[in-house]
Amino acid sequence: MLGVLAAFASCEEDKEGYFISGTVENATEGQEIYVSELNESNTQTVPVDTVQVVDGKFELDLPEKDSPAISFLNLKGTRGNILYIADNTPISFTIYPDSLYASTVTGGKDNEILYNYLGEIKENNRKMGEARNAMREAFSTQDTAKLKALQQTQQEITDKDKVNKKELVSQNPNSIVSVMVLQDMLNTKMYSTSELRTLFDNLSAEVKQTSLAQNLDQNLKNMSRTDVGNKAPGFSAPTPEGNELSLQEALGEVTLVDFWASWCKPCRVENPNIVKVYEKYHDKGFNIIQVSLDRPGQKDKWIKAIEDDNLGNWNHVSNLKFWQDPIAAQYGVRAIPAAFLLDKEGNIVAKNLRGESLEQKVGELLNAEASN
Known part of the structure; x- marks a missing residue:
């Protein structure tokens, strides 16, 4: 009995760290899943490994990461990919080939933060879409009062989203997801360089050492050079x-x-x-x-x-x-x-x-x- 328990414990230990597994709905037997991640310059994905689906399931033990990495799963024969954070924790996937965006990812604090964030984006997009449709209808009927109210609604959604993003970064200084959110904030051009710099400076030293954070740091330095009042860089x-x-x-x-x-x-x-x-x-x-x-x-x-x-x-x-x-x-x-x-x-x-x-x-x- 002790020998059996020891063997079981050994198998469990092999599945600690960076280990992925999951199910694929209506999968083809032997269908391949490709694992990739962003390269050091964050400009393109590089292949990491491949695993086959057997009986609708897959599992793969991967080398542990020196730091969290933005990673992707791609199912052969489908378009698009599934985003996740490889952070040396077991990660589980439920994949729906006909709707990859409906697939789920569980495991690890970073992935929890990431998918809560993506869920908020999806909900905001839904609300903004409803408001735009209602505005088109109000415009066609010349209902100026309703148009004004809907514009106010859109502004409230935008303002709340800005606050939520800042809170997410402030509350999660140890997560690489905060760097991803800061990059999104930078791209919207709705935040000042000083706001973004303050949030970045409050991130943990470990997160700041990631290549994604170092790239963002350089982008913020470049942006600060083009703040209003500064001399425009020559070219x-x-x-x-x-x-x-x-x-x-x-x-x-x-x-x-x-x-x-x-x-x-x-x-x-x-x-x-x-x-x-x-x-x-x-x-x-x-x-x-x-x-x-x-x-x-x-x-x-x-x-x-x-x-x-x-x-x-x-x-x-x-x-x-x-x-x-x-x-x-x-x-x-x-x-x-x-x-x-x-x-x-x-x-x-x-x-x-x-x-x-x-x-x-x-x-x-x-x-x-x-x-x-």
Whole structure:
């Protein structure tokens, strides 16, 4: 009996640490599951291991991690993947091939925090979607009172979400999920650099040592260089014609540095407004230099977008390096469109203005300059 117990205990010990197991609904016998994780630069996934589904189940013992890793499961024959945190705890999956997003992940404090967070995002998206649908109906019936109330509802959802994200990071300084949430917060452009820096500085030393946290730290440093009041980082890059153009050469009395790409739908939607502001104020000293984050080998798409959106009257540059663009890195740009408004000395006076806000600010700056 003691020998049996000892053998059982030994098997259990093998399943401690980084061990994954789970079930797959209606799985094909022998169907493969691929395990991958983000690389050190957090730019792409790298394969870790593969396991086959047997009798609708799978299990795999993996080498322990030096630090938590953002990881993924992918089921052969399906699109998409299942996100989880590998943090040296046994992790269990229930996989639904027809709806991977409905799959569940249990095990480990990090995964509990992660999936609570993802659940909040899903619920907020549902509420915002309902509000948008109701607003369309109110707009069609000219119900201005209801429109105003629904706009207030959307703002309340947004405000609550901002508070919840800050609380999650504050309450979980030892979790890599807090770094993921901070990166989301940075990408929304709804938080100041100082807010994000304070939250980051309160993370544990162990979490700050992860590659994800180190990348975020560098992004925050880059962002702080582009805070309003600071000198805009200088740069030069190729024009569509293949010549080098510097920021200094493009400066006017007021200059818009606009990060965009031909593949970015929100950027393309904003372009007509930029054209309008340029036509109204260029003669008074308003210049534009657009920095494209188009992909390598897709110069033709960049040039076609310039032509299609009638952007040919001002300066354009691109390194054609997608998200690895060095100018975007200098400016801490992690999402586009992103825009920086500069005065004639190259100092940043405003950021990420759109629509009427951009037009009003440009007019205000040029009028102030003319009165001096």
